[in-house]
Amino acid sequence: MIDAIMQPWPWWIVGPLLGLMVPLLLVFAGKNFGISGSFRDFAAICAPRTKISYLNYDWRKNAWKVFLAIGVVIGGFAGNYIFSYEPATFLPPIYFSIPGVIFLALGGLMVGFGTRYAGGCTSGHSIMGMASLQVPSMIATACFFIGGLIMTWVIMPLILPGG
Amino acid sequence: MQETITTTPQVTEETSSTAVNIRALIIGVFFGIVLVKGEVVSWYQIQAMFRFESFHMYGIIGSAVVVGAISLFILKRLNMHSIDGDDLVIKKKKLDKGTIIGGIIFGLGWAITGACPAPIYAQVGSGTWLAIVTLLSAWGGAYLYGALRPKLPV
Numbered sequence: 001m002i003d004a005i006m007q008p009w010p011w012w013i014v015g016p017l018l019g020l021m022v023p024l025l026l027v028f029a030g031k032n033f034g035i036s037g038s039f040r041d042f043a044a045i046c047a048p049r050t051k052i053s054y055l056n057y058d059w060r061k062n063a064w065k066v067f068l069a070i071g072v073v074i075g076g077f078a079g080n081y082i083f084s085y086e087p088a089t090f091l092p093p094i095y096f097s098i099p100g101v102i103f104l105a106l107g108g109l110m111v112g113f114g115t116r117y118a119g120g121c122t123s124g125h126s127i128m129g130m131a132s133l134q135v136p137s138m139i140a141t142a143c144f145f146i147g148g149l150i151m152t153w154v155i156m157p158l159i160l161p162g163g
Numbered sequence: 164m165q166e167t168i169t170t171t172p173q174v175t176e177e178t179s180s181t182a183v184n185i186r187a188l189i190i191g192v193f194f195g196i197v198l199v200k201g202e203v204v205s206w207y208q209i210q211a212m213f214r215f216e217s218f219h220m221y222g223i224i225g226s227a228v229v230v231g232a233i234s235l236f237i238l239k240r241l242n243m244h245s246i247d248g249d250d251l252v253i254k255k256k257k258l259d260k261g262t263i264i265g266g267i268i269f270g271l272g273w274a275i276t277g278a279c280p281a282p283i284y285a286q287v288g289s290g291t292w293l294a295i296v297t298l299l300s301a302w303g304g305a306y307l308y309g310a311l312r313p314k315l316p317v
Binding site for chain 2: 005008009011012013014015016017018019020021022023024025026027028029030031032033035036038039040042043046047050052053054055061062063064065066067068069070071072073074075076077078079080081083084087088089090091092095096101103104105106107108109110111112113114115116117118119120121122123124125126127128129130131132133134135136137139140141142143144145146147148149150151152153155156
C-alpha cells in the first residue's frame with residue numbers, strides 16, 4: 001500500500017482525483033476550478049503602480065487563486081519529497097543551458113499570455129469548462145492541443161538537436 | 164445552480180474571504196500532490212501525450228472531466244450549497260478570438276514547458292528550480308497580455 005503511494009500513480013487514480021477539484025472548490029470555496037487567473041494576480045502583485053488597466057485592481061479582494069497556487073507549490077514539494085522514494089526529474093537536460101533557458105522562458109511566456117487571452121487553461125477550460133459541458137471550453141481545449149501538436153511535430157524538430 | 168454571465172475581465176465583483184483563501188490553499192496542496200504523483204508535471208509525459216506515445220495524460224484528462232461532470236450533476240441533484248450557504252454558480256465561458264488564438268499560443272507553450280499553469284507551480288515546489296524561469300515568464304506573459312490587450316482581436 002505504501003509502495004503504491006510512493007510510486008507514480010496510474011491515470012485512473014489521478015484523473016478522478018483531479019476531477020474532484022471541481023466539487024471541492026465549489027462546495028468549500030464557492031469557486032469555479034481554474035488557476036491561470038493567478039498569473040494575472042501575480043503580475044498585478046509584481047507591478048503595483050502599473051497603469052495597465054488589466055492589472056490595476058485590488059488583487060487582495062479575490063485572492064483565492066493566489067492561495068490555491070501557493071498550495072500547489074507546497075503540494076509539489078510534498079508529492080516529490082514526502083510521497084516519493086526519490087524525487088523525480090521533470091524537465092529534460094537540454095533545458096539546462098543558455099539557449100534552453102531562453103526556449104523555456106519563451107514557452108512560459110506563451111503559457112501566461114495564451115491562457116489569459118483564452119480566459120483559461122487545462123484546469124479552467126478543459127476540466128471545469130468541459131465538465132460543465134460548455135462548448136467554448138471544448139473549443140479552447142482543441143486549440144490547446146493544436147498548439148501543442150504544432151510545437152511538437154513541426155517546430156521542435158526544426159530547432160531542437162536530435163529532432 | 165444558476166448559470167451567470169461571465170464576469171468581465173476588467174472588473175471583478177467576486178471576493179474571497181480569508182476562510183475561503185485558507186481552504187483554497189489546503190485544496191491546492193492536495194492538487195499539487197496529485198499533479199506530481201500523476202506526472203502531469205513531467206515534460207516527458209506531455210511530450211508522450213503530444214506524440215501519441217502514451218495514453219496516460221488522455222486517461223487523466225478524460226477521467227477528470229467525467230468525474231467533474233458527474234460531481235456537478237450530483238451537486239445539482241442534491242441542491243447543494245457551498246459550506247458558506249451560497250448557491251453554487253457555474254460561470255459561463257465565452258467564445259471569442261482569444262479562445263482560439265490564445266488557446267493555440269498556450270498549447271505551443273505547453274509543449275515547450277511540459278507544464279500547464281498549475282503544474283508550473285508544482286514543478287517549482289517539487290524542486291525543479293528551472294521551473295522558476297517558467298513561472299516568472301508566465302507572469303510576464305500575463306503582464307504582456309495586459310499591455311497588448313487593447314490592441315488584440317477579440
